[in-house]
Amino acid sequence: MRIESRKENTSFRVRLQDRMTFSDHGQFRDLLTEITREKAQSAVFDMSELVSIDSAGLGMLMIALEESRKGGWALSLRAPQGHVRKLLELACFDKLIPILH
Amino acid sequence: MSVARVLPAFSYGSVADPELARARILVVDDSEALRKTISIYLRHGGYRDIHEAASGEEAMSAADALSPDLIITDLLMPGMDGLELCRRLRASSRHANVPVLIQTARANGDNRGEVFSNGATDLISKPINAREMLGRVRVHLEQRALVQKLTKYQSMMAEDLELARRMQESILPNQTDIASVEAAFPVEIASTYRASLGLGGDLWGISVPGENQIGIYLADFTGHGVAAALNTFRFHSILRDQHFDELPLAEAMSSMNDFLADTLPTGQFATMLAFRIDFEENSIEFSSASGPPPMLRFGPDGDFEPIVLAGFPFGIMRDASFATRKFPFPPGSAALFYSDALIETPAPPYSIYTPENLGKTLSTAQEDTAEALRDCVLQGIADYELEDDLTLIAIRRKEG
Known part of the structure; x- marks a missing residue:
């Protein structure tokens, strides 16, 4: 997975591209730590270019949710497509994390 | 010199x-x-x-x-x-x-x-x-x-993993377990279990919760390898401790979820599909903790349809509730349950199978038996090396 992130004022814009799998664990954790360290108030993860996510990827989103609660920032996901969207809905993640379309 | x-x-x-x-x-x-x-x-x-x-x-x-x-x-x-x-x-x-x-x-x-x-x-x-x-x-x-x-070190680890793999296989239903259920109920069961890394995070089981009932579950822990395999052992034993078979399905699901929510660290969870087939009521009841949509065929004719039922994965939130759905399951009905590796091979969005196209493949089975239903699906992914553990269970309710 390719991660692009930039900080705009107090908000992080994160673009996730390609596939989100177990091997992305390290870099994703680093990003979450950075968001908290930068004292961001919110972070939007743009998923429109993410083509697939596996169960470890869903696990990482849970970790992101926990980190956002601890770090005091608001997490939201934007525009998941196809397989990713179906999986998020099947797992009821749309009830846990706000999804912007 | x-x-x-x-x-x-x-x-x-x-x-x-x-x-x-x-x-x-x-x-x-x-x-x-x-x-x-x-x-x-x-x-x-x-x-x-x-x-x-x-x-x-x-x-x-x-x-x-x-x-x-x-x-x-x-x-x-x-x-x-x-x-x-x-x-x-x-x-x-x-x-x-x-x-x-x-x-x-x-x-x-x-x-x-x-x-x-x-x-x-x-x-x-x-x-x-x-x-x-x-x-x-x-x-x-x-x-x-x-x-x-x-x-x-490597050969020591390989020996250890092989031993663990055999232990893990031993908690899955074997041919004798399946044969005894087939002897007691008018049903055929064919299964496949393939761990991607020697040890897997998939687990399935079969039980007899009531006089006229069989129960089947299929769980899939995040990841694969040693940690996932250890979780399957834990799951196997708590299923019994939590009296899974004795509780109504929705309650049984909630109690498993609460237990795992208390024990699994953040980021780890399990998906699960659980079914109860009642041969007197001619019904199948199922519940899902984010499991991939099972394929059901009602009666001997007609097509297999994916049944989508959303639910939280086990272990991410305490006190989550789980919906159940009940369908008629008269003689001649059939079902296919699978772990997500089946619809993630080689990788979405290029997967061979999706819940939407699986029905078409199932309709090409050589004959209407559980074995043939399983085999025609396996054939489609035979050439691929799996990145995740695969469990596949085909069931057919016999006529008469």
């Missing part, structure tokens, strides 16, 4: 590692003076187990008799030369990996490549410089020790 002249006045410093000092070194040279020189250098370097051979032929039999940890040989010798010795050592299974250091004259540049292509590990320049030689000997002995340690 005399030994006295080339021996410098200072000490070379002994090898610090007593393991390394015990290394058995074979020195091969047709010149006795040079053999003695090299042996003396090695002794000064702290090595104690040094042997000598005066020719390539003698070296081969010494290698077989002594199994040296390292060989230093001259290049040019009457009879079997250093290159031939190298080739023979590499061709033998016992000495294929022993480091072989060949002495060559510095000026002899063209031969150097040839020396390596014949299997030498390294070169030692002639005239021999004691410190350079000891340095190279030490590097190659250390490397060999490291490789041996890793190889030993």
